[in-house]
Amino acid sequence: MRSSLSRLASLLRFHNESKWPQALLKSVQETCIVEDDFVTKAEEAAFMKEVEPHMKRLRYEKSHWDDAIHLYREREQRKWNQENEEVLDRLRRKSFPEDAMQLTYVHILDLHKDGKIKPHIDSVRYCGDIITGISLLSDCVMRLRHKDKPDDWIADLHLKRLSLYKLSGVGRYDFRHEVLAEEESFFNDEKVPRDRRISIICRDLPKATAVNVEERDSLTFKPVERA
DSSP states (O other), rough: OHHHHHHHTEEEEEETGGGSSSSHHHHHHHHHEETTTTTTTHHHHHHHHHHHHHHHSSSBOOOOTTOOEEEEEEEEEOOOOHEEEEHHHHHHHHHHHHTTTESSSEEEEEEEEEEEEEOOOOOOOTSSSSSEEEEESOOOEEEEEESOOOTSEEEEEEETTOOOEEEHHHHHHEEEEOOOOOOGGGETEEEEOOOOEEEEEEEOOOOOTSSSSHHHSSSSSSEOOOO
């Protein structure tokens, strides 16, 4: 446990840490997770081989429906080849509790080198308590800003290429998250070069209180399979 916390500390930075409530610091450490080298370069290549033909047909968009993303392409995919499905199952087992009902459609987000993701909290209509994914092709910096004190409680996550990230609890609901643009991409005052980045994102089912019964029942989901 101590070694895993040490690795997380090297990938998580709090701005003005002395001003943070200790309970909130602990909650962010527990609910904003990054794990280095979760996939191999060979597994990254396998994902790109399956994803790239579809993404090439799409153009980069300058604005998102909720104005959260600039210069991006995205799609949802349900069926994967066996090799990639095994990696996705590993991601699910790592990120979701045993009783989680997870959306079967995996979100693929292709962010241009000059693109960025603006501060936002993912809509509770489309995902539940956990948002988790793997970062392909490029490092980036994810910045978290507390929804009530966006200029005071700020934390950065260094999402390295091939890493896993997971937002849940306080990290998912109380902080707006963003991916910094190339000119702002620094972690611990060191430049983090940005390139095109693809994230493969898994989510669990929205809470019944967030959508009406008909909408919820129409979503495709499945239990997390255990090895």
